[in-house]
Amino acid sequence: MPMLKRDRQSDSRMRRHLFVRAFASVAALAPASHAQRSATLFGLGDLPGGDFNSIASRMSSDGRAVTGYSLSGGGFPGTFEAFRWTQDEGMIPLGKLDGANESYGNAVSAGGDYVVGRSGGEAFRWTDGVGLEALGRLDGWSFANGVSSDGRVVVGFGRPAGSNEAFRWTPDTGMVGLGFLPGASTSRAAGVSDDGAIIAGSSGGRVFLWREETGMIDLGTPAGWNDASAGSLSSTGAAIVGSGDNGHLAIEAFLWTADEGMRALGFLSETTKLSGAGGVTADGRYVVGFSHNGVKEEAFIWSEEWGMRSMREVLLDYGVDAQAMGWRLSIATGVTIVDDTLVIVGTGLSGTLQQEAWMAHIPIPAPASLAPLALAAAAMRRRR
Helix, strand or coil: HHHHHHHHHHHHHHHHHHHHHHHHHHHCEEEEECCHHEEEECCCCCCCCCCEEEEEECCCCCCCCEEEEEECCCCCCEEEEEEEEEECCCEECCCCCCCCCEEHHHHHHCCCEEHHHHCCCCCEEEECCCCECCCCCEECEEEEEEECCCCEEEEEEEEEECCCCCEECCCCCCCEEEECCCCCCCCCEEEEECCCCCCEEECCCCCEEEEEEEEEEECCCCCCCCCCEEEEEECCEEEEEEEECCCCCCCCEEEEEEEEEECCCCCCCCCCCEEEEEEEEECCCEEEEEEEECCCCCEEECCCCCCCEEEEHHHHHHHCCCCCCCCEEEEEEEEECCCCCEEEEEEEEEEECCEEEECCCCCCCHHHHHHHHHHHHHHHHHCC
């Protein structure tokens, strides 16, 4: 077992080295042409102890920190523990609240200094240099889903009086329930903007946007849908993504922006209609998530120009063959723009068929190069 730990530490150092090289090469490349630039894809590793297994939940808006959870601790298969991954430190364990057996990292602040999640049925905030802090409960339990860039606003949901209710926590107010949309008896907060002013979530099968001066604003659902659930809010508060029952016996991803309102994002396959969105860029231009491709669930990336495309196919366009590397990219949960590059995180199966968090860097193409890519993707889907 000690040898295994040394191997993992060595592997972690190698991954950090690859990350730094990848970011350096991305920064050095001129954005003049698609042909001159390539993508990168690599695993984030896992925590020592237990079985090899890591899951990425969210990424910081600067693209340099990731949180999630990984099997750790003594014995096999181990227990899940929250982690923070950065290019400098690799994956580090965040611990567990007193008396808790597990912990889960659900969101990380813009600069990576704060992580929030749950441990032992209670929401926590982890601060770099301080550790885990219990945030209290709404009666039975609490679950944190988002944190502002300064760590002073945490959002999520709890379970008072037998019904889920969205909450907002600050050091001054503690945990305060946000109530429900008219006619609803449940609510959940899915995320908070970097400045802490805007909260997004769901209540009674409809999506809401919350501001202190307005309370909950009912955004409804895409036209014709039976319900919708928010999964993530952009760092600026300008876009919301999630999924819902589209009224045609299918679960479908959606995007909301203030300019366009609600829109359905479609599927990778018309044979098995299933998709869900988990991450969106600050400006709402790019969305990531998962969709069934007719055989299995696969990570997707969506944009107005591309439509919904398989992450595997997009990486292949930029010189990275994930399949040849042994990767099956099952789901993407976070996306941000760093300079002229998309940074995306998710979870999949690595070459040894172990579940592992991953990160990809994809150059943002010039508008003129998008049309042939979209046409080629459509042609490939028709041939399948």
